[in-house]
Amino acid sequence: MNGEVVLGLFVPAHPHPLLCPEKSPGWARLREAYEQARMIIEESEAELILVYSTLWTSIIGHQFQGLKEPEWVHVDHDFHYLGSMPYKFLIDTKFADNLANSAKARGLESRVVSYHGFPIDTGTVVALSLLNPDNKLSAGICSSNMYSNRAETIVLGKSANDAIKKSGKKVAVVVVSSLSNRMFTDKIKPHEEKIHSQKDDEWNRKILEFLDDGRLEDVSQLSREIHQQIRVQKVVAFKPMWWLAGVMGQHNNFAGKVHAYESVHGAGCAVVSLIPKLDEVGDKEYDEDDVETYHGDRNVLDTIISEENEEENNDSELSEESSNENEENLEKESFSSSRAPKPVGAYPHARKVGDLLYLSGVGPRQPKSNAIPGGPVKDVTGKNLDYNMKAQTIACIENIKTILEDSGSSLEDVVDVTSFLINMDRDFADYNSIYADYFGEIRPTRTTLEINALPTPIAVEMKVIAKIKN
Amino acid sequence: MGGGRIVAGLLAPHPPHLVYAENPPQNEPKAECGWETLRWGYERLRKQLESIDYDVIVILSPHWQTYVGTHFLGLDNFKSLSVDPIFPNLFRYHYDINIDVELAKMIHDEAESDGLSVRMMENPDFRVDYGTITSCHLTNPKWDKPIVSISSNRSVHYYSVEVMQEMMIKLGEATRKAIWKSGKKAVVISSNSLSHRHFVNESEVPEDMSKEHITNHSQYLWDMKMINMMKNGKTKELIEMMPEFTEQTVAETDGGALTWMLSSLNYPTYPATIHEYGTIIGTGNAIATWDTNDEKRTIQGVSSK
Numbered sequence: 001m002n003g004e005v006v007l008g009l010f011v012p013a014h015p016h017p018l019l020c021p022e023k024s025p026g027w028a029r030l031r032e033a034y035e036q037a038r039m040i041i042e043e044s045e046a047e048l049i050l051v052y053s054t055l056w057t058s059i060i061g062h063q064f065q066g067l068k069e070p071e072w073v074h075v076d077h078d079f080h081y082l083g084s085m086p087y088k089f090l091i092d093t094k095f096a097d098n099l100a101n102s103a104k105a106r107g108l109e110s111r112v113v114s115y116h117g118f119p120i121d122t123g124t125v126v127a128l129s130l131l132n133p134d135n136k137l138s139a140g141i142c143s144s145n146m147y148s149n150r151a152e153t154i155v156l157g158k159s160a161n162d163a164i165k166k167s168g169k170k171v172a173v174v175v176v177s178s179l180s181n182r183m184f185t186d187k188i189k190p191h192e193e194k195i196h197s198q199k200d201d202e203w204n205r206k207i208l209e210f211l212d213d214g215r216l217e218d219v220s221q222l223s224r225e226i227h228q229q230i231r232v233q234k235v236v237a238f239k240p241m242w243w244l245a246g247v248m249g250q251h252n253n254f255a256g257k258v259h260a261y262e263s264v265h266g267a268g269c270a271v272v273s274l275i276p277k278l279d280e281v282g283d284k285e286y287d288e289d290d291v292e293t294y295h296g297d298r299n300v301l302d303t304i305i306s307e308e309n310e311e312e313n314n315d316s317e318l319s320e321e322s323s324n325e326n327e328e329n330l331e332k333e334s335f336s337s338s339r340a341p342k343p344v345g346a347y348p349h350a351r352k353v354g355d356l357l358y359l360s361g362v363g364p365r366q367p368k369s370n371a372i373p374g375g376p377v378k379d380v381t382g383k384n385l386d387y388n389m390k391a392q393t394i395a396c397i398e399n400i401k402t403i404l405e406d407s408g409s410s411l412e413d414v415v416d417v418t419s420f421l422i423n424m425d426r427d428f429a430d431y432n433s434i435y436a437d438y439f440g441e442i443r444p445t446r447t448t449l450e451i452n453a454l455p456t457p458i459a460v461e462m463k464v465i466a467k468i469k470n
Numbered sequence: 471m472g473g474g475r476i477v478a479g480l481l482a483p484h485p486p487h488l489v490y491a492e493n494p495p496q497n498e499p500k501a502e503c504g505w506e507t508l509r510w511g512y513e514r515l516r517k518q519l520e521s522i523d524y525d526v527i528v529i530l531s532p533h534w535q536t537y538v539g540t541h542f543l544g545l546d547n548f549k550s551l552s553v554d555p556i557f558p559n560l561f562r563y564h565y566d567i568n569i570d571v572e573l574a575k576m577i578h579d580e581a582e583s584d585g586l587s588v589r590m591m592e593n594p595d596f597r598v599d600y601g602t603i604t605s606c607h608l609t610n611p612k613w614d615k616p617i618v619s620i621s622s623n624r625s626v627h628y629y630s631v632e633v634m635q636e637m638m639i640k641l642g643e644a645t646r647k648a649i650w651k652s653g654k655k656a657v658v659i660s661s662n663s664l665s666h667r668h669f670v671n672e673s674e675v676p677e678d679m680s681k682e683h684i685t686n687h688s689q690y691l692w693d694m695k696m697i698n699m700m701k702n703g704k705t706k707e708l709i710e711m712m713p714e715f716t717e718q719t720v721a722e723t724d725g726g727a728l729t730w731m732l733s734s735l736n737y738p739t740y741p742a743t744i745h746e747y748g749t750i751i752g753t754g755n756a757i758a759t760w761d762t763n764d765e766k767r768t769i770q771g772v773s774s775k
Binding site (some may be wrong): 056073078083107113116119183233 | 539668
């Protein structure tokens with residue numbers, strides 16, 4: 001059974017609610033709100049808590065805490081005079097590996113860090129200490145890459161969702177961040193506590209109004225504007241909502257609740273809960289690309305590229321004999337058809353080797369619209385839906401036909417077929433009957449497999465090898 | 471007391487890679503080799519320091535970041551394990567550092583009286599940042615001198631490089647005055663690289679030197695411009711150039727260490743000794759000394775009040 005996100009939380013990073021809530025009424029209210037959030041986690045029956053803290057900044061890709069029982073006495077760099085924060089957390093190490101692998105599968109640089117004494121950031125320490133004080137739940141902790149912008153952060157969130165599904169567990173996801181992050185740059189007394197400026201306060205309230213209405217995607221889309229308006233201009237963008245939308249779903253279908261909104265040393269701090277809602281469709285005010293796989297520029301030390309360059313350089317000095325090999329290499333062409341659905345990863349639709357054409361796995365998605373004939377197998381929340389297998393199989397084979405024709409081959413030239421079904425018992429008969437309509441007379445060899453899941457909500461994918469027409 | 475003085479200023483970058491490659495007993499990971507030319511540069515710096523008599527190292531590192539004022543380590547000793555949050559595979563260093571609390575407090579007080587927001591850090595559980603540890607280890611691996619560790623106030627994020635410089639110039643002046651009052655001979659260290667655009671992934675073998683180079687030519691040109699100013703004693707011009715340099719190269723000079731150090735030296739007009747320049751994951755790093763012992767290099771501007 002797939003795991004799922006049962007709850008999302010947005011909580012503040014400052015140590016004041018943990019170390020000295022009694023010193024300020026606002027800090028006390030944040031502490032109470034933290035306690036409410038802890039109880040919501042308990043009621044949600046979450047089995048695992050996943051934390052993304054904007055205070056754990058990484059620069060070499062994305063890092064995931066992988067030590068089973070990290071233990072330390074943490075002290076904040078700025079607020080060290082408030083006291084120490086001893087902690088001992090319980091990490092789900094298998095889940096940490098899944099997080100890293102899922103991130104890699106979506107094109108991200110990632111690694112698990114598993115070292116005694118590795119510095120866990122103040123935000124994570126505060127959140128886990130208050131939300132999961134007895135380690136009833138095991139935890140996952142992921143870093144916030146300093147340079148990653150919207151696309152990369154959303155893909156990171158989606159990869160976390162992949163890992164959650166794979167884990168089979170119910171997961172509470174927690175984002176640790178301020179709203180406006182401008183603190184007073186001088187010492188203040190607790191009773192002088194207030195939001196740094198009216199502008200910061202107005203924007204904070206605007207964001208919270210959206211979240212209270214469950215409009216996560218709207219806040220996610222507003223993130224760049226939020227960064228410009230109320231964030232101190234560091235290298236780091238305001239990205240927690242991108243990640244949260246990536247992991248919980250890029251939509252507004254949530255029941256939101258703001259449990260507290262207060263200032264800590266001038267910064268805007270809030271505790272907010274978001275619970276997935278299935279019975280209501282929220283507003284969507286914006287429409288941007290929904291990125292599935294990252295194809296960014298994280299290849300500075302990419303050896304493959306330099307090796308290719310080296311090969312090119314060497315080629316110029318080669319003899320006539322080896323230039324024949326080059327011609328042969330040139331024949332290894334790849335093809336992508338504009339009439340077929342866009343690939344969901346870094347691969348072409350087809351690749352030619354000799355007189356054979358190898359196709360990537362092809363599903364029923366329609367080019368441009370991405371609609372799935374026969375309907376998707378599940379909705380955005382992961383809820384299973386009814387679908388028409390015959391319609392999906394027809395669309396799948398029609399897509400194959402298009403790619404073959406655009407690559408210099410045809411359905412009649414197919415010599416081998418591998419089919420992947422997500423539910424053999426339910427779908428094989430329908431699939432088999434459509435298959436026979438198209439391939440009954442062509443008679444390529446065939447293998448049909450049942451698999452756990454496909455990257456998009458489809459029930460069938462097929463991969464073929466075909467001859468190329470002379 | 472009076473009569474104290476700064477005997478040398480150092481630009482001592484803190485990439486943990488250099489400690490990793492040295493294989494000191496304090497560091498858990500072990501390397502095969504790596505970044506030799508920079509490490510040889512540090513050897514030359516240490517050789518030079520052997521001929522300089524000093525009592526204390528005063529260091530400002532950009533990896534102790536504070537947003538509410540400038541902080542100073544305020545206990546006699548800190549002993550713990552430092553794990554680099556970015557390169558934990560390279561740097562897990564067991565440190566045991568003695569602090570010159572008396573001098574730290576004097577600089578703190580002097581800065582406060584000059585209008586800066588300051589605070590002593592007196593929590594015994596506090597973990598010393600890896601920038602301070604790395605620069606101090608590479609400068610003085612015997613750890614036989616106490617240090618004064620100063621945090622990097624991030625006014626640059628709240629305001630601008632210009633505001634950061636104003637504050638760091640004040641802090642440098644306060645440092646100089648406090649050192650004079652203490653009667654001690656101090657080495658001041660700016661712990662930072664120059665251009666700081668770096669690679670965003672790591673090669674499989676970290677010490678694989680075939681992967682090491684400056685991130686881009688523009689960074690290199692900027693680094694050379696700055697180094698040439700250091701070599702020619704043009705530190706005032708360097709300070710004036712700092713905002714543009716910092717912006718163009720995303721330089722760690724945004725943390726204020728270099729401005730603070732040059733201010734504490736009262737902007738030397740004599741040449742710095744450049745021991746080495748090299749790259750680490752694409753960043754530009756120079757190791758330099760301003761030796762104030764030479765008669766012609768006496769720092770001006772310290773009154774005997």
